[in-house]
Amino acid sequence: MTTEKPAGAWPAEIFDVLKKVNIEQIAYVPDAGHTQLIKACEEDNSISVVSLTSEEEGVAMLAGAWLGGQRGALLMQSSGVGNCVNALSIIQECRFPLLMIVTMRGEWGEFNPWQLPMGQATPQTLEQAGVIVQRADKAEDVRDVVHAAAMMTFSSNRPIAVLLGQRLIGFKDWSK
Amino acid sequence: MAQRREGTMDRRVVMGAMLAGRKDALIVAGLGSTCYDAGTADHPNTFYLWGGMGSAAMVGLGLALAQPKRRVVVITGDGEMLMGMGALATIGAKRPNNLAVVVVDNEHYAETGMQPTHTHRGVSLAGVAKACNFPTAETIYTERELEAAIPELFGGVKLMFADIKVNTKRYPLSIRMRDGAHIKNRFRENLLGQQAFD
Numbered sequence: 001m002t003t004e005k006p007a008g009a010w011p012a013e014i015f016d017v018l019k020k021v022n023i024e025q026i027a028y029v030p031d032a033g034h035t036q037l038i039k040a041c042e043e044d045n046s047i048s049v050v051s052l053t054s055e056e057e058g059v060a061m062l063a064g065a066w067l068g069g070q071r072g073a074l075l076m077q078s079s080g081v082g083n084c085v086n087a088l089s090i091i092q093e094c095r096f097p098l099l100m101i102v103t104m105r106g107e108w109g110e111f112n113p114w115q116l117p118m119g120q121a122t123p124q125t126l127e128q129a130g131v132i133v134q135r136a137d138k139a140e141d142v143r144d145v146v147h148a149a150a151m152m153t154f155s156s157n158r159p160i161a162v163l164l165g166q167r168l169i170g171f172k173d174w175s176k
Numbered sequence: 177m178a179q180r181r182e183g184t185m186d187r188r189v190v191m192g193a194m195l196a197g198r199k200d201a202l203i204v205a206g207l208g209s210t211c212y213d214a215g216t217a218d219h220p221n222t223f224y225l226w227g228g229m230g231s232a233a234m235v236g237l238g239l240a241l242a243q244p245k246r247r248v249v250v251i252t253g254d255g256e257m258l259m260g261m262g263a264l265a266t267i268g269a270k271r272p273n274n275l276a277v278v279v280v281d282n283e284h285y286a287e288t289g290m291q292p293t294h295t296h297r298g299v300s301l302a303g304v305a306k307a308c309n310f311p312t313a314e315t316i317y318t319e320r321e322l323e324a325a326i327p328e329l330f331g332g333v334k335l336m337f338a339d340i341k342v343n344t345k346r347y348p349l350s351i352r353m354r355d356g357a358h359i360k361n362r363f364r365e366n367l368l369g370q371q372a373f374d
């Protein structure tokens with residue numbers, strides 16, 4: 001069984017997709033699974049990168065980005081999904097696009113039981129808040145799933161979350 | 177603690193003075209009374225929030241980053257700002273020089289029965305903003321102070337925060353435009369032209 005995996009190529013592939021679809025703002029609450037992608041965004045002078053205190057700030061910020069004519073993406077882990085719920089009412093009522101890229105916790109080999117309630121409730125919570133949920137569990141699928149989600153959100157003005165499965169990211173082996 | 181100083185200005189007078197001095201600034205109005213006040217002089221460069229309490233300042237940050245050549249002013253209430261106070265830290269860390277955050281502070285939740293907010297109990301939002309790395313953060317009590325602040329809030333080139341103390345007078349709801357998609361599309365079309373629908 002695979003535990004913690006080296007990141008592989010998919011974070012760089014997400015970055016390529018974000019550039020291809022002209023993402024100019026990144027809002028994030030860090031997650032180990034997003035480390036490489038956050039670094040790549042920070043090294044790109046044409047992207048404004050904003051570290052948040054809480055995930056709902058990113059939902060509001062990217063509504064503002066779209067108001068001003070820019071596209072953005074929100075990088076976060078599943079434990080922050082619940083924080084976003086009320087801010088997502090702005091997205092739904094105004095029909096803003098929103099691209100959320102959510103690394104999953106609490107769903108596969110999770111060592112921290114406190115991660116399970118939010119992790120297990122993540123897809124339903126997003127759907128109940130009006131967000132379309134898509135996911136990638138295999139490294140070879142990540143590029144296409146993120147690209148398709150980006151194309152759809154910005155052409156439909158509807159929010160989409162891409163869940164990156166914990167199996168993709170690997171888990172901490174606490175038995176060592 | 178120093179003795180509390182009451183807000184005496186009228187919120188509609190304060191909003192009227194700000195909207196008269198808005199020039200070509202883009203305004204984000206936070207939910208509640210400030211949203212209704214802003215509607216007394218409607219403008220397509222105003223984005224009205226009727227929900228998402230705590231979000232106004234961050235909508236302003238995203239807009240300011242997207243439109244670096246335009247001045248962006250968030251105008252919101254004390255309750256709305258308190259709900260999203262982390263935004264002051266996020267904005268202070270980013271320090272965009274084309275953004276101002278203005279709180280029209282009546283020290284109460286006026287829409288829900290006039291319960292006191294934390295600003296009524298010793299919390300200084302200007303103090304929070306200052307501690308959050310805002311280069312300028314002041315509390316404004318008088319019309320003279322307000323008139324002095326407006327040109328820089330709406331036309332300056334630095335990040336600013338202002339907490340404007342007002343009295344608790346309530347006004348009837350004065351804005352008819354509620355449809356969020358319409359408010360968003362109107363704002364974008366006015367700002368971006370045809371690009372808004374590309």
